[in-house]
Amino acid sequence: xxxxxxxxxxxxxxxxxxxxxSARNVERLVGDTLATLAVFGAPGDDLQEMLDGPFSDPQARxxxxxxxxxxxxxxxxxHSPYYRDLFGSIDxxxxxxxxxxxxxxxxxxxxxxxxxxxxFIVDGARPxxxxxxxxxxxxxxxxWLSRYELELWPALSALSGLxxxxxxxxDCMQINISSRATAAMSQNMAVCRLVGARTRPLGIxxxxxxxxxxxxxxxxxxxxLATYPSYLAQLVKLxxxxxxxxxxxxxxxxxxxxxxxxxxxxxxxxxxLGPVLVNDTFGMTEVLPVSGRVCEQGHLHHDLNMGFVEVIxxxxxxxxxxGELGSVVITPYFPYRECMPVFRYDTRDIVxxxxxxxxxxxxxxxxxxxxxxxxxxxxxxxGGHVVTPRQIVEACEALPGEPWPARFSVRAQAGRLxxxxxxxxxxxxxxxxxxxxxxxxxxxxxxxxxVVDGPSSDVLRPLRADLIESTFTGEPARN
Amino acid sequence: MSATSFQIxxxxxxxxxxxxxALAYFRHVRLERPPIGAxxxxxxxxxxxxxxxxxxxxxxxxxxVLTGFLAVTFMxxxxxxxxxxxxxxxxxxxxxxxxxxxxxxTRSMNEFAGGLQIYWLLTTLIVGIAAVGIGxxxxxxxxQLRHIAWFTLFLAVCDIFFxxxxxxxxxxxxxxxxxxxxxxxxxxxxGFNANVGLGDMLIFCMYTTAAYKGxxxxxxxxxxxxxxxxxxxxxxxxxxxxxGLFGTTAAAFVPVMTVFGPAAFASYxxxxxxLPERSGAQWxxxxxxRLDRSARGPRPRVGFALPAxxxxxxxxxxxxxxxxxxxxxxxxxxxxxxxxxxxSAVVMKNVAFSPRAAxxxxxxxxxxxxxxxxxxxxxxxxxxxxxSGTFGQGEKFEYRPTRPGTIAYVCTLHxxxxxxxxxxx
Numbered sequence: 001x002x003x004x005x006x007x008x009x010x011x012x013x014x015x016x017x018x019x020x021x022s023a024r025n026v027e028r029l030v031g032d033t034l035a036t037l038a039v040f041g042a043p044g045d046d047l048q049e050m051l052d053g054p055f056s057d058p059q060a061r062x063x064x065x066x067x068x069x070x071x072x073x074x075x076x077x078x079h080s081p082y083y084r085d086l087f088g089s090i091d092x093x094x095x096x097x098x099x100x101x102x103x104x105x106x107x108x109x110x111x112x113x114x115x116x117x118x119x120f121i122v123d124g125a126r127p128x129x130x131x132x133x134x135x136x137x138x139x140x141x142x143x144w145l146s147r148y149e150l151e152l153w154p155a156l157s158a159l160s161g162l163x164x165x166x167x168x169x170x171d172c173m174q175i176n177i178s179s180r181a182t183a184a185m186s187q188n189m190a191v192c193r194l195v196g197a198r199t200r201p202l203g204i205x206x207x208x209x210x211x212x213x214x215x216x217x218x219x220x221x222x223x224x225l226a227t228y229p230s231y232l233a234q235l236v237k238l239x240x241x242x243x244x245x246x247x248x249x250x251x252x253x254x255x256x257x258x259x260x261x262x263x264x265x266x267x268x269x270x271x272x273l274g275p276v277l278v279n280d281t282f283g284m285t286e287v288l289p290v291s292g293r294v295c296e297q298g299h300l301h302h303d304l305n306m307g308f309v310e311v312i313x314x315x316x317x318x319x320x321x322x323g324e325l326g327s328v329v330i331t332p333y334f335p336y337r338e339c340m341p342v343f344r345y346d347t348r349d350i351v352x353x354x355x356x357x358x359x360x361x362x363x364x365x366x367x368x369x370x371x372x373x374x375x376x377x378x379x380x381x382x383g384g385h386v387v388t389p390r391q392i393v394e395a396c397e398a399l400p401g402e403p404w405p406a407r408f409s410v411r412a413q414a415g416r417l418x419x420x421x422x423x424x425x426x427x428x429x430x431x432x433x434x435x436x437x438x439x440x441x442x443x444x445x446x447x448x449x450x451v452v453d454g455p456s457s458d459v460l461r462p463l464r465a466d467l468i469e470s471t472f473t474g475e476p477a478r479n
Numbered sequence: 480m481s482a483t484s485f486q487i488x489x490x491x492x493x494x495x496x497x498x499x500x501a502l503a504y505f506r507h508v509r510l511e512r513p514p515i516g517a518x519x520x521x522x523x524x525x526x527x528x529x530x531x532x533x534x535x536x537x538x539x540x541x542x543x544v545l546t547g548f549l550a551v552t553f554m555x556x557x558x559x560x561x562x563x564x565x566x567x568x569x570x571x572x573x574x575x576x577x578x579x580x581x582x583x584x585t586r587s588m589n590e591f592a593g594g595l596q597i598y599w600l601l602t603t604l605i606v607g608i609a610a611v612g613i614g615x616x617x618x619x620x621x622x623q624l625r626h627i628a629w630f631t632l633f634l635a636v637c638d639i640f641f642x643x644x645x646x647x648x649x650x651x652x653x654x655x656x657x658x659x660x661x662x663x664x665x666x667x668x669x670g671f672n673a674n675v676g677l678g679d680m681l682i683f684c685m686y687t688t689a690a691y692k693g694x695x696x697x698x699x700x701x702x703x704x705x706x707x708x709x710x711x712x713x714x715x716x717x718x719x720x721x722x723g724l725f726g727t728t729a730a731a732f733v734p735v736m737t738v739f740g741p742a743a744f745a746s747y748x749x750x751x752x753x754l755p756e757r758s759g760a761q762w763x764x765x766x767x768x769r770l771d772r773s774a775r776g777p778r779p780r781v782g783f784a785l786p787a788x789x790x791x792x793x794x795x796x797x798x799x800x801x802x803x804x805x806x807x808x809x810x811x812x813x814x815x816x817x818x819x820x821x822x823s824a825v826v827m828k829n830v831a832f833s834p835r836a837a838x839x840x841x842x843x844x845x846x847x848x849x850x851x852x853x854x855x856x857x858x859x860x861x862x863x864x865x866x867s868g869t870f871g872q873g874e875k876f877e878y879r880p881t882r883p884g885t886i887a888y889v890c891t892l893h894x895x896x897x898x899x900x901x902x903x904x
Contacts, residue, residue, distance in 0.1 A: 003521060005516065040517065042832065046513070163514060252860050252889060
């Protein structure tokens with residue numbers, strides 16, 4: 001207890017003063033948490049405040065945010081070539097910076113990261129590993145991470161995960177994300193190592209192989225699954241085809257990210273895999289380790305401890321009003337981001353801003369937005385209305401049968417939606433029946449539909465499940 | 480009456496009162512604990528360092544500084560002990576008031592009849608509550624009997640060293656008497672003056688509660704027996720049985736731990752061979768179930784036969800227990816027609832199940848009680864099939880397992896809210 005208190009004090013001092021955090025110290029706290037769970041079976045009192053911070057008080061939240069932002073501006077202004085130029089050009093001073101000043105700082109775009117990647121690496125940093133985005137928007141971004149970041153983030157995640165009961169020593173995590181997503185892959189493996197859980201990092205291999213892995217090991221079979229919604233959809237489909245049901249799996253949680261997770265797919269996963277929690281997580285390589293959690297009421301609650309989150313108007317860049325659509329802009333604080341930090345990074349992920357007073361969920365003390373509604377570049381304007389990618393995915397994946405993962409392309413043409421679906425997604429429905437179905441009251445989409453099969457389906461939206469990685473499994477042994 | 484008889488009486492009454500109060504506190508009052516951290520052997524090592532450093536420090540520092548140090552220490556200890564029982568506003572008046580009364584009374588105790596007795600009552604009250612509270616803090620915080628048993632052995636060695644090699648302990652005991660906030664309990668009458676040190680009282684409280692936590696009623700009874708025989712009577716009669724054993728300068732001074740330590744360790748060994756020591760998690764399950772049961776009916780009285788003529792500390796403690804305490808009946812369990820055979824309870828608080836891992840036996844009724852303001856449900860994910868449906872604050876769900884095994888369950892409304900039931904035959 002005494003040592004734990006000293007470690008917590010060290011961590012708190014680092015967090016408050018903005019000094020680099022000792023990953024070793026956090027790892028020891030993970031060990032203390034494991035010991036606490038072994039003795040008591042559960043963490044102690046006041047857990048919520050420890051995890052989410054005292055942010056229900058707007059004054060305390062504001063003071064913390066301004067202090068963290070000033071610290072981050074000071075560091076970037078001194079050590080980041082890109083931000084030295086930017087802050088110099090707008091004469092941004094760390095001293096006296098307030099939240100109201102933030103909109104005056106131009107948001108950093110993906111284009112800037114692509115154009116001047118070297119200028120984002122801070123002076124004196126020692127890049128250790130690179131992680132690339134998947135390039136779904138056309139061009140991958142390469143983000144460098146330092147050893148400090150690679151050690152600190154998993155330690156903080158392991159601590160939080162253990163305390164929230166999201167992972168424990170008895171768990172086994174199967175990872176079905178692209179092996180090239182090195183940050184996420186190494187983070188998951190390191191978290192498992194720290195808490196003493198087992199890991200099966202498979203990558204995006206043939207879905208049969210992953211399903212077999214989910215079933216193998218009897219009482220040591222995977223309890224946690226980290227994957228993309230489209231890959232989850234393929235797993236669920238195959239499991240159903242093979243007559244598998246809840247009693248065949250040991251899963252207790254599925255973490256999905258990178259794509260829109262539809263309500264229909266989440267429901268299907270629960271029906272097939274058992275009463276698992278299917279989480280729609282939010283994370284982005286460029287702004288790691290800032291992330292978000294979706295509560296029971298479907299709000300996306302942003303991490304206030306490690307970063308500053310804004311929602312800006314898509315056209316003007318000004319702060320979005322409550323109820324309006326906007327793009328999520330994130331500033332990871334120093335010392336959580338060290339090697340290649342960004343300031344006011346425009347993720348182009350669309351959300352609807354919520355007013356604080358609208359929240360009545362278990363995480364009401366933490367500001368929230370709607371769930372991610374898709375990428376800004378994929379928004380469609382039809383007849384004065386904005387249609388989000390989530391609306392399309394939700395509508396397509398709610399079609400009868402097993403339409404997930406929905407393969408479609410959509411565009412706004414002459415004031416109406418033109419939706420093209422694969423035969424797999426449409427199932428036995430004709431194009432007209434699809435149109436009638438998605439026009440139902442709860443979806444309300446009016447579209448001209450077409451169903452395609454064969455080579456023309458190449459024009460449909462790409463899915464992360466298509467980032468398939470080869471293995472020799474199933475081939476004859478070769479010596 | 481001889482000085483030895485008086486010392487034995489004071490020793491028995493004082494140590495028994497402290498131990499029984501600690502036990503009652505342990506059964507009825509839940510001290511808050513931090514989200515991370517459990518007391519373990521290393522914490523006792525830190526405590527040991529303090530114990531080694533304090534005697535020379537006590538003797539070296541000026542009286543004013545020592546009184547200030549003791550006042551801060553007792554202030555913190557009393558706040559910890561009484562916070563679950565008394566409102567904070569009352570505490571901020573009562574605790575400093577008690578300490579100031581002790582300091583003032585010490586200055587004037589020789590000026591009126593009964594002054595010495597009042598001094599001892601005030602000192603005993605302060606020290607007794609501190610020992611009960613801090614002893615519970617350690618034991619409720621995770622300390623087990625095996626830790627304490629080893630610690631008593633360590634203290635026995637320390638006591639022998641500081642009595643027979645470097646005679647600091649007798650010197651300290653004499654020099655502290657009559658000073659403000661003397662860290663001991665005691666009494667004076669008919670020209671006799673007898674006391675038990677705070678360290679010994681703390682060990683008695685910790686030993687009894689840890690024995691009860693780890694081994695149930697059998698452990699508690701054995702610990703009380705060991706305290707009476709080897710903690711109260713033994714040290715008083717040894718000078719008569721073996722004069723000079725503890726040196727010439729302290730012929731009549733036998734540090735309690737030199738006798739109690741080996742006996743406490745031996746009794747722990749015996750207990751641990753007959754039963755495995757219960758973990759903190761098992762104790763939490765049983766405590767939650769018992770608190771839930773007791774909250775249904777009339778408030779239970781302290782379930783121990785208390786020695787007649789209990790000290791003022793006991794009177795205050797019992798009075799406090801009958802008032803507002805941390806043990807408030809949950810709305811869920813207030814109805815008289817609630818389950819009559821409740822064996823285990825899992826509390827849903829702060830969007831988590833507590834305890835997260837529970838052990839029950841086949842046929843036990845497990846009750847989940849929602850103490851959060853948000854709704855929850857309880858759905859088995861493996862090992863059984865039950866689904867509570869959503870229920871709100873103050874409501875509960877019951878399930879009775881019918882076969883041994885492990886049941887994993889979740890709240891489907893809240894990410895990461897999960898738990899397990901280990902059902903034993």
